[in-house]
Amino acid sequence: MHPHFSPAPPPSGEALQHHLAKALSETTHRSQRAFVVVNAVPFMTGIVLSCFTDVPAVSVHGQLTLGLVWGILQCGLFVASAWWYERQSTRSDDLFEESLAR
Known part of the structure; x- marks a missing residue:
């Protein structure tokens, strides 16, 4: 006989905000690393x-x-790269703000 597992309840508003904040932080760090690498390599060269x-x-x-x-x-x-970073940062911030408004 298979045990019955009830589905997990949908995340609460606070948990969803925490998840979105974490995703935004990861996206921001990824963009920052790309910006630094793209500019540091030619500078060091x-x-x-x-x-x-x-x-x-x-x-x-x-x-x-x-x-x-x-x-x-x-x-x-x-x-x-500064233009690209600003565009990426604005886009991810806008997505985060839209998800919080829901």
Whole structure:
């Protein structure tokens, strides 16, 4: 004979809010880690390359050097990743607020 298990009751409002807060926290930490990694790797690469004075001084085109190109690309990457992080953060906060309003 199979034992009968009653279904678990639906989570209370407080338990649901706790679950949603935990999910928001995990999403936020994941976005923060991605932001740091995406920006730290090129930054550290730039620092290592700047230790060798010959590398950043390599001419790419006319007066444009490899160090200058690297700096411009790094700045563009930072702006793009900051925009992405802000968009992700706003989206996850909006979802959390909508779920609390229900």
